[in-house]
Amino acid sequence: GQQLNQSPQSMFIQEGEDVSMNCTSSSIFNTWLWYKQDPGEGPVLLIALYKAGELTSNGRLTAQFGITRKDSFLNISASIPSDVGIYFCAGQVGGNKLVFGAGTILRVKS
Amino acid sequence: GAVVSQHPSRVICKSGTSVKIECRSLDFQATTMFWYRQFPKQSLMLMATSNEGSKATYEQGVEKDKFLINHASLTLSTLTVTSAHPEDSSFYICSARAGGGTDTQYFGPGTRLTVL
Numbered sequence: 001g002q003q004l005n006q007s008p009q010s011m012f013i014q015e016g017e018d019v020s021m022n023c024t025s026s027s028i029f030n031t032w033l034w035y036k037q038d039p040g041e042g043p044v045l046l047i048a049l050y051k052a053g054e055l056t057s058n059g060r061l062t063a064q065f066g067i068t069r070k071d072s073f074l075n076i077s078a079s080i081p082s083d084v085g086i087y088f089c090a091g092q093v094g095g096n097k098l099v100f101g102a103g104t105i106l107r108v109k110s
Numbered sequence: 111g112a113v114v115s116q117h118p119s120r121v122i123c124k125s126g127t128s129v130k131i132e133c134r135s136l137d138f139q140a141t142t143m144f145w146y147r148q149f150p151k152q153s154l155m156l157m158a159t160s161n162e163g164s165k166a167t168y169e170q171g172v173e174k175d176k177f178l179i180n181h182a183s184l185t186l187s188t189l190t191v192t193s194a195h196p197e198d199s200s201f202y203i204c205s206a207r208a209g210g211g212t213d214t215q216y217f218g219p220g221t222r223l224t225v226l
Contacts (some may be wrong), residue, residue, distance in 0.1 A: 035217075040201075040220065040222070041219050041220060042114075042116075042203045042205075042217035042218050042219045042220045043154070043203070043217045044217070045214060045215075045216070045217075048214065088153060088154070097144070097156050097159060098144075098156070098215065100153045100154045100155075101153060102152070102153045103153050
């Protein structure tokens with residue numbers, strides 16, 4: 001089946017640093033999504049990408065939909081303590097189900 | 111943004127009992143709702159997709175007789191875990207989508223099920 005490889009698995013960074021994480025797949029996706037999940041909560045959508053090559057920002061977050069449709073990255077600039085959480089990428093083909101990556105755990109040193 | 115609620119947020123039950131979890135879209139009509147399961151330190155795994163008024167479509171390996179899904183209205187879907195066992199203990203999350211295709215899925219806050 002379709003699988004997403006998300007990396008890194010976890011990150012421990014200094015407040016103020018920029019963060020980058022990515023997802024790759026051997027399959028093509030038509031939509032890439034990035035979610036953040038806080039402990040004990042459901043995922044919250046951060047950024048949705050619908051076109052190959054698309055670069056979209058949401059505040060300090062920037063994400064890109066790879067030109068091959070097989071990858072995406074998420075950047076967080078100037079990290080702050082509330083950025084702590086688990087970040088998931090998800091891919092979708094057509095109107096079908098979402099396939100989630102394994103997640104990136106972000107911990108920020110204040 | 112659209113709001114999805116789940117009830118209860120936490121439930122503890124004895125082995126062999128059944129547990130019902132509700133998922134509601136509060137400010138939009140959800141033609142499709144999804145049920146996910148998330149074990150500790152793992153990603154979300156889709157269990158089933160339900161469209162209002164029709165039978166749910168289950169993912170491979172998910173027992174439809176054990177995880178009963180009802181999507182009787184455009185704002186409510188329920189997941190019933192029948193004859194729960196300790197290995198069913200998990201975080202169950204629903205999501206709801208207004209339209210089809212690439213319409214955004216909005217996730218509920220999740221339900222923590224613990225089976226003793």
